[in-house]
Amino acid sequence: MTIEKRIVLSSDHAAIALRQSVADHVAKQGWEVIDIGPTSPESTHYPLHGKAAAEAVASGDCQLGIILCGTGQGIMMAANKVPGIRCGVCSDTFSARMIRQHNDANMLSIGARVVGEGTALDIVDAFLSAEFEGGRHATRVDMIEA
Numbered sequence: 019m020t021i022e023k024r025i026v027l028s029s030d031h032a033a034i035a036l037r038q039s040v041a042d043h044v045a046k047q048g049w050e051v052i053d054i055g056p057t058s059p060e061s062t063h064y065p066l067h068g069k070a071a072a073e074a075v076a077s078g079d080c081q082l083g084i085i086l087c088g089t090g091q092g093i094m095m096a097a098n099k100v101p102g103i104r105c106g107v108c109s110d111t112f113s114a115r116m117i118r119q120h121n122d123a124n125m126l127s128i129g130a131r132v133v134g135e136g137t138a139l140d141i142v143d144a145f146l147s148a149e150f151e152g153g154r155h156a157t158r159v160d161m162i163e164a
């Protein structure tokens with residue numbers, strides 16, 4: 019069963035501080051935050067953390083997920099290997115809105131070495147406030163899944 023307003027967060031070592039900011043930000047908006055770490059600043063492997071967050075979304079335990087690494091790219095690639103995950107890297111609010119409206123993205127990836135905290139939180143807001151438009155976009159999302 020999908021829990022409304024439960025969101026999973028993860029990152030690698032490059033994005034721990036920004037992940038904490040995102041966690042605080044979305045918690046203030048009423049989201050139940052499942053932050054699966056890591057907490058240590060030691061170097062780690064982003065595929066592990068992308069996969070773990072993606073599985074929490076794919077299983078239905080969390081409605082959405084936000085993942086972060088240095089560029090947002092590597093952890094996004096790992097997450098997208100999990101069936102049912104549609105994750106985009108965003109460095110701007112337009113893209114963050116559109117990946118929800120047109121691509122029905124269920125995960126957002128952000129590069130902590132690419133955008134500053136203010137932009138990152140705006141990107142998060144754009145992603146969380148947008149809704150999938152369905153219609154012709156549903157046909158295309160179905161094609162992705164197939």
Ligand code: RB5
Binds near residue numbers: 064091092093
């Ligand atoms: C870690 O140095 C870095 O490679 C990682 O955070 C990410 O940018 C990979 O895509």
